[in-house]
Amino acid sequence: MSMSITNTPTRYGWAAIILHWLIGALFIGQFGLGFVMVRLTSQRTAFELIQLHKSLGFLLLGLVILRIAWRIGNAAPALPRSVGPFERRTAPLAHFALYGFQLALPLSGWALVSVSMLEIPSMPFNLFVMPNLPLAESDAAENFWAAAHWYLAYAGIALVILHALAALRHHFWLKDTVLERIIMPSSDRGAE
Amino acid sequence: MRVSRRIKPMYARIFGFAALAACLAVPVSAAVALSDAAGSYTISPANSSIRFSVGKAGGGGLDGAFARFKGSIRIDSSDVGRSRVDLTIFPESVGTGQSRIDAFLRSDAVFDAANSPEIQFRSTSVKRTGDTSALVTGRLTARGKTFPEKFTAELGGLKAGTIKFRVTGKVLRSRYGMDVGTPIYSNIVNFDMTLTGKRG
Numbered sequence: 001m002s003m004s005i006t007n008t009p010t011r012y013g014w015a016a017i018i019l020h021w022l023i024g025a026l027f028i029g030q031f032g033l034g035f036v037m038v039r040l041t042s043q044r045t046a047f048e049l050i051q052l053h054k055s056l057g058f059l060l061l062g063l064v065i066l067r068i069a070w071r072i073g074n075a076a077p078a079l080p081r082s083v084g085p086f087e088r089r090t091a092p093l094a095h096f097a098l099y100g101f102q103l104a105l106p107l108s109g110w111a112l113v114s115v116s117m118l119e120i121p122s123m124p125f126n127l128f129v130m131p132n133l134p135l136a137e138s139d140a141a142e143n144f145w146a147a148a149h150w151y152l153a154y155a156g157i158a159l160v161i162l163h164a165l166a167a168l169r170h171h172f173w174l175k176d177t178v179l180e181r182i183i184m185p186s187s188d189r190g191a192e
Numbered sequence: 193m194r195v196s197r198r199i200k201p202m203y204a205r206i207f208g209f210a211a212l213a214a215c216l217a218v219p220v221s222a223a224v225a226l227s228d229a230a231g232s233y234t235i236s237p238a239n240s241s242i243r244f245s246v247g248k249a250g251g252g253g254l255d256g257a258f259a260r261f262k263g264s265i266r267i268d269s270s271d272v273g274r275s276r277v278d279l280t281i282f283p284e285s286v287g288t289g290q291s292r293i294d295a296f297l298r299s300d301a302v303f304d305a306a307n308s309p310e311i312q313f314r315s316t317s318v319k320r321t322g323d324t325s326a327l328v329t330g331r332l333t334a335r336g337k338t339f340p341e342k343f344t345a346e347l348g349g350l351k352a353g354t355i356k357f358r359v360t361g362k363v364l365r366s367r368y369g370m371d372v373g374t375p376i377y378s379n380i381v382n383f384d385m386t387l388t389g390k391r392g
Contacts (some may be wrong), residue, residue: 044301044372050377117290121249123376129250 004185007074011181016074019067020182023102024160025062030105031157051123054113058124061106068099082176091166098163101156108149115141229270229350233389235279237261239356242281242385246365247378254293254377260285263313265355265389277315277328277345279387284309301372308335316340328359334368343383353391360384 006013012020037049059077079088113122117139122130123138135141170178242258263279283303287295298305315330324347332341343361350356363381365371371379 041298043296047296047372049302106243118292119248119252121376123249126375131250 007077009075011185012075012077013074013185015070016076017182017185018065019070021065023060023063023067025157026056026063027102027160030056030060031153034153052127054109054122055124057106058122058130058151059111060102061110064099064102064106068103078174078179080178082170082174083178089165092178094159094166097186098156098159101152101159104152106158108145109153110144111135112145113151115145119144131180227269227348228312229355230267231391233265233267233355233391234262235265236388236390238386239354242383245384247380247382252284254288256286256288256293256297258283258285259287263387265357265387267355272320272326273318275315275318275326277313277318277330279313281311281313282299282336283311295386302370304335313341313343318345320368332363332368335370337368339367348386355389355391357387357389358385359387 004011004013005015007016023043032057033049033053037046037053040046079091083091110130111133112123113120115135115137117137119137122132124130167179167182170176172178193312212343237260240261241259244256244258246254247256251373258281260282261280263277266276268274282305284298284305284366286294286297286303286305297303300307303311311332311334313332315328318330319327321327321344326345328343328345329340330343331338341361341363343359346358346360348358361383363383364379365381366374366379
């Protein structure tokens with residue numbers, strides 16, 4: 001596992017592995033945070049958690065852009081031979097959709113705060129002012145993006161669950177390296 | 193200069209006295225205005241406004257006003273410094289034009305209007321800073337916390353038992369347990385009030 005930062009045809013490198021888990025943890029954490037922050041009775045805590053949700057969302061967006069750039073410049077390893085023809089066709093679609101949700105969720109959130117009549121500035125981690133997207137403010141636009149963000153979040157988390165169940169099936173049922181190779185680059189054995 | 197050269201020395205001296213008297217007359221007339229203004233006034237909310245503005249990161253600000261308040265102004269006839277201003281604001285009446293922001297301001301995140309229904313200002317000293325201006329120092333109490341604050345009062349008009357002041361000042365909201373949203377929203381609240389008092 002020395003200096004295995006980049007991917008090879010048979011295994012993922014550290015960069016892809018770290019981005020995968022960091023973004024995964026952020027994505028799931030953002031879902032939980034979003035779920036909680038709109039159900040609180042304390043308006044102060046709600047306000048603060050919403051600002052944290054925005055900060056983490058911008059961080060997520062930055063990491064996702066980095067990840068997509070890395071994925072384009074650094075081909076993913078081939079699927080192990082144990083992966084059947086159905087999954088060979090559907091897994092890339094699911095992964096493509098996961099990338100889509102990773103981008104669409106922070107972008108729809110950014111659109112939501114940009115069109116909101118509340119005009120609350122976005123200040124990621126209180127470091128700098130993130131400009132709004134060039135979209136017109138209105139109650140109708142706010143309702144639209146709030147609904148879009150909500151549906152995308154639930155659809156996205158459903159896909160994450162499917163993705164995790166598929167990984168667990170590979171590990172515990174098919175007993176192949178699909179899950180292991182996204183945990184450690186050294187898990188080259190059996191990759192074919 | 194040209195005038196003093198043309199007239200005789202004695203007349204020049206008289207003219208000088210007249211000029212001095214004219215100079216003295218300015219504060220004298222202001223003092224007369226003060227004695228005219230002296231008395232007790234009740235603030236008339238219908239002709240008054242209490243507006244505030246909080247700056248936002250990246251520009252712009254959150255502007256609002258309190259619709260309900262009450263108070264009195266007493267101007268001492270012999271010593272402006274002994275004048276008093278009392279003002280009570282009902283934060284429940286806050287308005288920004290956005291009902292969600294109003295609800296947030298009324299909630300325990302900011303004013304906690306349910307438990308602290310009044311914001312009070314009681315002056316402790318009034319210091320004249322000009323013919324028509326004064327610095328009013330007092331104790332501001334909000335959410336159970338009291339701190340000294342300063343406001344500038346500028347006389348805007350005085351007629352027929354009505355007195356009008358424009359009062360401005362800056363208050364740090366963090367002192368009163370209202371620091372939510374900093375630094376996205378400034379800690380400084382800029383007050384701009386027009387207070388109209390009716391005698392009696």
